[in-house]
Amino acid sequence: MKDDPKSRKADLMEHLKVSILTLRFQPGTDLDEALLSYEFGLSRTPLREVFRQLGGEGYLDLRTNRSARVSEMSHTTLRDFFLAAPMIYGAVLRLAARNATLAQIEDLKTAQLAFKSALRSGSAADRALTNNRFHELTGEMSGNVYLLPSFNRLLIDHARIGMTFYRPQTAKMTENLTEASTQHDAIIAAIEANDEAAAAQLAEEHWNLSRDQIELFVMPDALDVPLGLSPLSKPA
Amino acid sequence: MKDDPKSRKADLMEHLKVSILTLRFQPGTDLDEALLSYEFGLSRTPLREVFRQLGGEGYLDLRTNRSARVSEMSHTTLRDFFLAAPMIYGAVLRLAARNATLAQIEDLKTAQLAFKSALRSGSAADRALTNNRFHELTGEMSGNVYLLPSFNRLLIDHARIGMTFYRPQTAKMTENLTEASTQHDAIIAAIEANDEAAAAQLAEEHWNLSRDQIELFVMPDALDVPLGLSPLSKPA
DNA sequence: TTATTTTTTACTGTATACAAGTTGTATTTT
DNA sequence: AAAATACAACTTGTATACAGTAAAAAATAA
Numbered sequence: 001m002k003d004d005p006k007s008r009k010a011d012l013m014e015h016l017k018v019s020i021l022t023l024r025f026q027p028g029t030d031l032d033e034a035l036l037s038y039e040f041g042l043s044r045t046p047l048r049e050v051f052r053q054l055g056g057e058g059y060l061d062l063r064t065n066r067s068a069r070v071s072e073m074s075h076t077t078l079r080d081f082f083l084a085a086p087m088i089y090g091a092v093l094r095l096a097a098r099n100a101t102l103a104q105i106e107d108l109k110t111a112q113l114a115f116k117s118a119l120r121s122g123s124a125a126d127r128a129l130t131n132n133r134f135h136e137l138t139g140e141m142s143g144n145v146y147l148l149p150s151f152n153r154l155l156i157d158h159a160r161i162g163m164t165f166y167r168p169q170t171a172k173m174t175e176n177l178t179e180a181s182t183q184h185d186a187i188i189a190a191i192e193a194n195d196e197a198a199a200a201q202l203a204e205e206h207w208n209l210s211r212d213q214i215e216l217f218v219m220p221d222a223l224d225v226p227l228g229l230s231p232l233s234k235p236a
Numbered sequence: 237m238k239d240d241p242k243s244r245k246a247d248l249m250e251h252l253k254v255s256i257l258t259l260r261f262q263p264g265t266d267l268d269e270a271l272l273s274y275e276f277g278l279s280r281t282p283l284r285e286v287f288r289q290l291g292g293e294g295y296l297d298l299r300t301n302r303s304a305r306v307s308e309m310s311h312t313t314l315r316d317f318f319l320a321a322p323m324i325y326g327a328v329l330r331l332a333a334r335n336a337t338l339a340q341i342e343d344l345k346t347a348q349l350a351f352k353s354a355l356r357s358g359s360a361a362d363r364a365l366t367n368n369r370f371h372e373l374t375g376e377m378s379g380n381v382y383l384l385p386s387f388n389r390l391l392i393d394h395a396r397i398g399m400t401f402y403r404p405q406t407a408k409m410t411e412n413l414t415e416a417s418t419q420h421d422a423i424i425a426a427i428e429a430n431d432e433a434a435a436a437q438l439a440e441e442h443w444n445l446s447r448d449q450i451e452l453f454v455m456p457d458a459l460d461v462p463l464g465l466s467p468l469s470k471p472a
Numbered sequence: 473t474t475a476t477t478t479t480t481t482a483c484t485g486t487a488t489a490c491a492a493g494t495t496g497t498a499t500t501t502t
Numbered sequence: 503a504a505a506a507t508a509c510a511a512c513t514t515g516t517a518t519a520c521a522g523t524a525a526a527a528a529a530t531a532a
Contacts, residue, residue, distance in 0.1 A: 004522090006300070006485085009485095009486095032513095032515080033513095033514075034513080041408070042275070042486080042487090043486060043487045043488070044460060044486070044487090044488095044515095045485085045486055045488090046485075046486060046487090047287060048285060048514090048515085049284060049288050049485095052285050052288035052289050052292070053288050053292055054290070055289070055290015056288070056289055056293060057292060058381075058385065062513085064242070064492085064515085065492090065493055065494065065513085065514060065515075066513090066514080067513075067514080077381060077382075080379075080380040080381055080382055080383075081382060083331070083380060084327070084380055084382035084383050085382070087323065088329055088383075090388070091320070091323055095319070105349075121276070128422070143316075144316040144319060144320055145294075145313060145323075145389070146313075146316055146317060146318055146319075146320035146386055146389055146390050146393075147316075147320050147386055148323070148326070148386075149294065149385035149386045149388075149389050150382055150383055150384075150385045150386035150387075151386075152385075153381070153382055153385050154382050157382075177527090240492090241515075241516065241517095242515085245515095245516095246527095268483095269483080269484080270482095270483080278517090279514080279516055279517045279518070280484090280485095280517085281515085281516055281517070281518090282515075282516060282517090284484090284485085285515095300484085301483090301484055301485080301522090301523060301524065302484080302524085303483080303484080304482095372494085437488090
């Protein structure tokens, strides 16, 4: 078990990511450089480099001469989220079905087992993180460097939004989680069969389910149209 | 004319971006921390922070214990590019038509004037940069934080690919540049009229033109299939 | 000579010290 | 008492020095 600065830096990055994804660090929270550098046995120099990187990935908002802040989630971002997510994820899953390697498919199956386990006996954070891992893997499968930046940005807020409904409080919500797991299985099958159309279709259904789940929670008014699908599938 | 470290840092960032976009720094080039910090009067600490940020934005590839390197453009990335670009840019222009403010439209018109001027009398770099600016503004207009990461990543390579054909060498290529400018005008009109469908349509045409222009150039073994259109739009 | 090991050199990564800027508090002025 | 100013405490940003690591050069063995 080595404990060199490099691994402490990786620890810090992982800790921050998980804390943000699970809402342990709420959106808008200020981060204390001095405290974190003390806790992780790092000087401020590498710490600030980590901040920069997490800023670029969308976890943090950086402002000059002000402390780094966990990126916000306003009502507009939620709207933007469901505008972009079906489109990006549809394309990602399409490409995943096209390009996935056998090894990647095995990893995805493992991740899905972890997700199911978290649904049975895990905490809300476990569910959000294992679900996040599942989707991250589909991103890797797509292997398109131009889609991944947006996709990974989406996953951050997907996990954070998810944290609100991975604590099911009604029968309907529990049912939705089971349905999500079933969809994951179908996604794996579609990828394994190289069935791009099925994968894209499942992507749409999966995000519609997410939207329904959230509407049971935070969304007062429903979204008009599933924007973003048409530009892809329907050549004008 | 202030010359504090903060502005030198901004200068450095701008210089690196422009150098990379215009191929002054070729893809794969190693960056010399010592030299750059000397040239910009900065110590390595802020310099490395800039590197991290540019890494996150897709300008640089960062590898531990190795020098930062201008991000590569392989044949696969070109393929991925034309797979993702029409979709992302279609969505961006759609949203731009929906959300653009009057002030933003004015900025876009100004940018288009600069682009036209560069077409008449500018260098290839001027053309790539003014075109890049035009597209950046459409990204701002869309105002969707989840689309912008991929969109801006696309614009980096769009500028770099463009550098190869903003130096027209045949009548056909000059004609294509004029056509691109005409499309820009049409894009402005569509945005101004809040015509989402027209904007999305123009996005597709604009990227098809880019693809044609590139095929006149860097693709020796002309692409088998007009990749990026059919695979995504034709459900398997 | 060629292959392998050792030593040197150069560069990347980190820590600490210092400078600049921001925020909150106390004092002064009206 | 309220507002404005000045001061103090704290935080962020930068520079320099040092430690760790990889590549290159030199030296040794086959």
